[in-house]
Every structure is written in structure tokens, then in C-alpha cells.
Amino acid sequence: MPTLLHLDSSADLTTSRSRAITATFADAWRSLGADHTVIHRDLHREPLPHLTDAALHFPPRLRPEGASPSAEQEALQQQLIAELVAADVLVIGVPLYNYSMPSTLKAWIDYIHLPAVTASFDDPATQQPLAARPAVLISTRGGVYDSGTATEFDDHALPALRLILGNALGMTVETIVATRTLSERFGAPADEVAKQHAELAAAHESAAQTARRLG
Numbered sequence: 001m002p003t004l005l006h007l008d009s010s011a012d013l014t015t016s017r018s019r020a021i022t023a024t025f026a027d028a029w030r031s032l033g034a035d036h037t038v039i040h041r042d043l044h045r046e047p048l049p050h051l052t053d054a055a056l057h058f059p060p061r062l063r064p065e066g067a068s069p070s071a072e073q074e075a076l077q078q079q080l081i082a083e084l085v086a087a088d089v090l091v092i093g094v095p096l097y098n099y100s101m102p103s104t105l106k107a108w109i110d111y112i113h114l115p116a117v118t119a120s121f122d123d124p125a126t127q128q129p130l131a132a133r134p135a136v137l138i139s140t141r142g143g144v145y146d147s148g149t150a151t152e153f154d155d156h157a158l159p160a161l162r163l164i165l166g167n168a169l170g171m172t173v174e175t176i177v178a179t180r181t182l183s184e185r186f187g188a189p190a191d192e193v194a195k196q197h198a199e200l201a202a203a204h205e206s207a208a209q210t211a212r213r214l215g
């Protein structure tokens, strides 16, 4: 049963571009057959609590002596990791918030990035259960951070997610980007609005194609 884990984190419940593009991805996934399952977790509507104990970043054998993190949070962490490991493909809506990822998505990352459990640490035989698993990041942003622009190094969301999901967890990370999303709202010149429309249409097309290729 091919399973897609679909995460959204936009705080915009009406006009969000990332929610629309992840929905296109999920719809294309479902269209591949009745066996193609989607698990949807909305990190904004149902936010995860922040980690209350740094010990949760490590499995019990690597925790400081005497550490006793909340059993409830540990159970939640196990559930989130199991949900991720059970998925064949991960798609995440990543709106750019203050040059970074939404705190709701960061909270999820803090639960699932565990050295020696999901990430490599000291025992290659039991680590990186997600190695080579596809992760598709749908990045939406009001501004432009394309290479060659003055702001090209100002996006701190995708680089961090590539480091964690790609380098640490070993997943195969792909990105689909839609920029200038606020151009119409703030009366940008017509050519900027046209670029935004073209990028958005291309992002939807790319999301559908990627879902069909990975499914």
C-alpha cells in the first residue's frame, strides 16, 4: 500500500499557495489507485507541543544520566517517527516565515530528527531507516531568493530542511518553489504578477508530475 505522508504548515487557511500545491500532489497520488494512501498531518491546525526536555533529542542509551523526559512526549515522538518511517514518500508545505520555516514545522522536525534513531550517529547498521526515501519540499515565499539575486542566501528554511532530511536522515530531497506570492496583493508591476502566475502554474504541474513519478 504506497503511502504518502502529507504535511502542511501554512497559517493561511484560505489563500495558502503551499496548501494548494501539496493538495495537488496528494490528489495526483490518490489518482494512481485506490491502494495509494495519504496520511495528512496539519501542523498548523493541530500544532505539536514544543519539546519540553532536550533529552528527547537522543534515544535513552545516549541521554544524560538521570534524564526522564515526559512519557507523553516520548510516546508522541515514537508515533511521529513511526508515521514517517511507514511513509513511502513525504511531501511538506514549507511557507517561508521570517526567512525560516514555520515554528509548527520546526516542532515536528525537533521530534523526528533523532541521532542514532532516524539520523546517523554511531552505528550505521541500525540508523537512517529513511535512507533514499523521497522527500518533496513545496516552498512558497513572498519574496525572491533565486540564485544570482541579492537575497539568494536569505532563505534559511530549505537549507536547514536539506541538511536534516537529506544529510542527516539520508532522504532524497526534491524542491518545488513558488515565489512572489504576495505580488498581486501589494500591487507589484504586471510583469512580476505574470511571473508569479507562471511559477505557480509550473509548481502545480511539477507537483502532479512528481507525485505520479514517485507513486
Ligand SMILES: Cc1cc2nc3c(=O)[nH]c(=O)nc-3n(C[C@H](O)[C@H](O)[C@H](O)COP(=O)(O)O)c2cc1C
Binding pocket: 010, 011, 012, 015, 016, 017, 018, 019, 093, 094, 095, 096, 097, 098, 099, 100, 140, 141, 142, 143, 144, 181, 182
Ligand atoms: C509570519 C510570516 C512571515 C513571513 N516572512 C517572510 C519572509 O521572511 N520572506 C518572504 O519572502 N515572505 C515572507 N512571508 C510571506 C510568505 O512567505 C508568503 O505569503 C507565502 O506565500 C506563504 O506561504 P502560503 O501561501 O502557503 O501561506 C511571511 C508571511 C508570514 C505570515
